[in-house]
Amino acid sequence: MIKLQLPVSEEAIRELKIGDEVVISGLMVTARDAAHKYIHENWPDWLNPIMENSMIYHCGPVVKQHDDGSWSFVAAGPTTSIREEPYEASVMEHYKVRAVIGKGGMGAQTLAGLAKSGGVYLHAIGGLAASLAKSVVKVKDVYMLEELGVPEAFWHIEVKDFPAVVTMDSHGGSLHTTIKAQSDEVAKKLIFG
Amino acid sequence: MFKYDEKVLKDQLLELVRLAATDLPVDVVDAIKAAQQNEPEGSAARSVFGMLLKNIDLARDESTPICQDTGTNIYLIHIPAGVSMLKLTALIKEATAEAVDKSYLRPNAVDSITGKNSGNNIGGGQPFIHFEEWDKDYIEFKLMLKGGGCENVSTQYKLPDVGLGAGRDLDGVYKVIVDAVNAAQGLGCAPGILGIGIGGDRTSSHLAAKTQLFRKITDTNANPELAELEAKLKDDLNKLGIGPMGFGGNTTVLAVKMGALHRLPASFFVSIAYMCWAYRRHSMILKDGGEVTYD
Numbered sequence A: 001m002i003k004l005q006l007p008v009s010e011e012a013i014r015e016l017k018i019g020d021e022v023v024i025s026g027l028m029v030t031a032r033d034a035a036h037k038y039i040h041e042n043w044p045d046w047l048n049p050i051m052e053n054s055m056i057y058h059c060g061p062v063v064k065q066h067d068d069g070s071w072s073f074v075a076a077g078p079t080t081s082i083r084e085e086p087y088e089a090s091v092m093e094h095y096k097v098r099a100v101i102g103k104g105g106m107g108a109q110t111l112a113g114l115a116k117s118g119g120v121y122l123h124a125i126g127g128l129a130a131s132l133a134k135s136v137v138k139v140k141d142v143y144m145l146e147e148l149g150v151p152e153a154f155w156h157i158e159v160k161d162f163p164a165v166v167t168m169d170s171h172g173g174s175l176h177t178t179i180k181a182q183s184d185e186v187a188k189k190l191i192f193g
Numbered sequence B: 001m002f003k004y005d006e007k008v009l010k011d012q013l014l015e016l017v018r019l020a021a022t023d024l025p026v027d028v029v030d031a032i033k034a035a036q037q038n039e040p041e042g043s044a045a046r047s048v049f050g051m052l053l054k055n056i057d058l059a060r061d062e063s064t065p066i067c068q069d070t071g072t073n074i075y076l077i078h079i080p081a082g083v084s085m086l087k088l089t090a091l092i093k094e095a096t097a098e099a100v101d102k103s104y105l106r107p108n109a110v111d112s113i114t115g116k117n118s119g120n121n122i123g124g125g126q127p128f129i130h131f132e133e134w135d136k137d138y139i140e141f142k143l144m145l146k147g148g149g150c151e152n153v154s155t156q157y158k159l160p161d162v163g164l165g166a167g168r169d170l171d172g173v174y175k176v177i178v179d180a181v182n183a184a185q186g187l188g189c190a191p192g193i194l195g196i197g198i199g200g201d202r203t204s205s206h207l208a209a210k211t212q213l214f215r216k217i218t219d220t221n222a223n224p225e226l227a228e229l230e231a232k233l234k235d236d237l238n239k240l241g242i243g244p245m246g247f248g249g250n251t252t253v254l255a256v257k258m259g260a261l262h263r264l265p266a267s268f269f270v271s272i273a274y275m276c277w278a279y280r281r282h283s284m285i286l287k288d289g290g291e292v293t294y295d
Helices: A010-014 A033-042 A045-051 A082-095 A108-117 A129-134 A175-192 B006-022 B026-037 B044-062 B085-101 B148-153 B170-184 B202-212 B224-240
Strands: A002-005 A021-030 A055-057 A062-065 A071-075 A099-102 A120-123 A136-143 A154-168 B072-079 B128-133 B139-146 B155-158 B192-198 B253-260 B269-275 B280-286 B292-294
Touching: A021 A045, A033 A082, A045 A082, A045 A154, A071 A129, A071 A136, A071 A154, A082 A099, A082 A108, A108 A120, A108 A154, A129 A136, A129 B044, A154 A175, A175 B170, A175 B224, B006 B044, B006 B085, B006 B139, B006 B280, B006 B292, B026 B044, B026 B253, B072 B085, B085 B128, B148 B170, B148 B269, B155 B170, B155 B202, B170 B192, B170 B224, B170 B269, B192 B202, B202 B253, B202 B269, B224 B253
Parallel strands: A002 A021, A021 A055, A055 A099, A099 A120, B072 B128, B192 B253
Antiparallel strands: A021 A154, A062 A071, A120 A154, A136 A154, B072 B139, B139 B280, B155 B269, B192 B269, B280 B292
16 A cells, blocks of 8 residues: 655656555646536646646545534545546646546546656546545635536545555556456457357 | 425435435445456556545435536326426425535536526426326436536437448347447546437437436346346447446446337437436435425
8 A cells, every 4th residue: 555645746647557456645736528518628737736737536525514514525535537638637737737537547648648757547446435535634715616516626635544456557557458458359259149 | 186295305405416426326326346256456546436436325325416517307207186386396406406505416507598597407307307297106306416527428319321331120229329439438427327319309318318317226127128138238348348438347337228209200309318437316205295205
């Protein structure tokens, strides 16, 4: 088990390889479909300090607002990452993001981007919402809640011992490609005999 | 005249939503436990199943959603003659909005034109409610929460499919299902449960596929040919090696459930409703007078 403390250096990230299990602590930000579209249309500067050497979590949480106005996460598992494929490589390079956390893996463009700008793809467990919400120890802030709605807003969160597995690394490795190649072979035999 | 107190029924429906979102049914938990035992000690797959089981317990104990994507809320309701569907629909909507307030449900409905979240999961076709009249003297509410990740890998084929060599028979049906599950990989939050609709038109075929998902994992298809095909598909799909989350492993599907409709001579649709491992469904029986039981 490798412990990653955010902010994290490009060097530390480049040491990671597919199959490594990690636990993450520190500040990261959620961003999913509408947020990525917004970034690509605006490239806002206010995201620089939030994203640099940090991580993007593909997550649309269930949240609860307390009487004093503060928020907490009630359910917060990963959402499917591949929908951000058109955006992610350039977002990571622009803001020096060191990892995206999501589920299902991403495509060739992101894999090439990870090698170029120094990043990894971290797979969280889909549907692990109650447990993962427990590792979000604080909601520091929320951006664009009104415009994007609860699931799609930028939630700036502090996590402690958030578990994930490296499934795409900065050396061109992708667990998703390996598993797909194996299952393609079996499927071919089952279908064509 | 079927009698119930509206305010009480609204609270009973809210409890149904809470159960569906936070309490995974016993047959599903048992299937996940069995899958865990079927993976080698120390494997990523076994560790994933362990985490899933912990999460299931935590969600039930703390009454919080198992998955943050609380899904499309799909109701299948059977009513005796004379019960007002309008009234039941209004009460379900009220319970839904309250479930969002209580964080049992995520505000999960977006206006497709403006991009705005409705904030309360009401309107624009949400929640999805399907009524059927029956000859029994009680009302049955079946509720399933189906998330977007697994809905996105659900699909429909049209036979024959030349590329797959799939003809217009059960062997063709088998082939397109293998193709669909292989294409889905881990994206639908594997291991999945498949609801299959054979025949019908495009709409009824999809609905038949989804309706199959209301069956218990442990039941056996009344049609012997389909029962055999369900068992064969489950075995063969688990040879694909996709495993939980697509990390690799011995369990890619937990169950396959199939139903068939008559079709036009010109059409042969096969619809595949892929349900994630967080197979959230519960039901509630409402008797005349207002007494309820949950399953």
